[in-house]
Amino acid sequence: MIAIFGGTFDPVHLGHLNMAKHCVKHFNLTTLYFMPCAIPAHKAAPGISTEHRVAMLNAAITPYPYFQLDLRELNRSGPSYSLLSLQELRAKNPDTPLLFLIGMDSFNNLERWFEWQTITQLCHLVVFQRPGLKSTAHGELLAYQQAAECNNSTELTMQAGGKLYFLAGEEMAIASSDIRKAIKNGINYNELLPTGVSQYIQTQQLYLSGE
Numbered sequence: 362m363i364a365i366f367g368g369t370f371d372p373v374h375l376g377h378l379n380m381a382k383h384c385v386k387h388f389n390l391t392t393l394y395f396m397p398c399a400i401p402a403h404k405a406a407p408g409i410s411t412e413h414r415v416a417m418l419n420a421a422i423t424p425y426p427y428f429q430l431d432l433r434e435l436n437r438s439g440p441s442y443s444l445l446s447l448q449e450l451r452a453k454n455p456d457t458p459l460l461f462l463i464g465m466d467s468f469n470n471l472e473r474w475f476e477w478q479t480i481t482q483l484c485h486l487v488v489f490q491r492p493g494l495k496s497t498a499h500g501e502l503l504a505y506q507q508a509a510e511c512n513n514s515t516e517l518t519m520q521a522g523g524k525l526y527f528l529a530g531e532e533m534a535i536a537s538s539d540i541r542k543a544i545k546n547g548i549n550y551n552e553l554l555p556t557g558v559s560q561y562i563q564t565q566q567l568y569l570s571g572e
């Protein structure tokens with residue numbers, strides 16, 4: 362199995378680590394790759410450099426041998442469409458089950474993603490809960506959910522892609538945007554971040570101004 366966790370990670374926080382750890386444990390993964398995007402398809406570009414985001418990801422994953430980085434989107438120009446990354450991964454690994462981990466808010470917006478229906482064929486989507494959010498799928502997204510959802514994780518090992526799995530686990534009400542706001546407003550945010558990340562933010566004086 363190949364497991365990818367895409368995100369802006371501006372910055373990576375304990376909510377990200379929590380869902381990624383649940384995914385590793387649940388699917389008994391050897392490796393899960395955090396894949397930072399370069400230019401988010403649907404939100405404002407990060408106000409800090411790519412190097413800072415990657416440095417914070419490295420600080421966050423260092424204690425965990427089963428986490429690695431996949432930097433392919435940083436080496437591409439244009440919006441970081443997940444479709445392109447998944448197509449590349451699929452071309453290199455034609456028959457390997459491919460998991461793409463996202464949060465419930467991302468799932469509820471999936472219909473707005475570039476060629477989302479092709480994405481659902483290229484990989485299995487693993488959706489982690491986000492506090493206060495449930496699937497709001499309707500129309501074509503609901504049709505996909507009804508056709509693809511499975512409750513038995515071994516089913517995901519039996520085909521390369523096409524399934525949808527809702528992964529339950531401890532929910533953490535943490536968002537990068539709240540952390541950026543807290544830092545700007547001088548509010549303590551350290552308990553929301555891996556230690557190495559909060560140290561890096563302080564040393565580099567990140568997020569003190571801007572959005």
Ligand SMILES: Nc1ncnc2c1ncn2[C@@H]1O[C@H](COP(=O)(O)OP(=O)(O)OP(=O)(O)O)[C@@H](O)[C@H]1O
Pocket residue numbers: 367368369370371376377380462463464465466467489490491492533534535536537538539
């Ligand atoms: N606390 C959380 N619980 C569940 N899913 C999360 C959580 N934080 C992030 N995610 C999911 O992780 C992926 C990457 O998230 P991202 O890097 O955009 O962080 P974010 O906290 O959502 O950022 P922002 O607040 O700036 O939108 C997305 O699919 C998102 O849904």
Ligand SMILES: O=C(O)c1ccc[n+]([C@@H]2O[C@H](COP(=O)([O-])O)[C@@H](O)[C@H]2O)c1
Pocket residue numbers: 366367368369370396398401402403404441442443444463467473474475
């Ligand atoms: O491909 C798309 O159109 C697309 C649209 C929105 C989000 N994504 C991906 O979803 C992941 C989480 O996105 P975000 O914006 O919540 O950090 C990240 O890997 C994004 O590149 C992808």
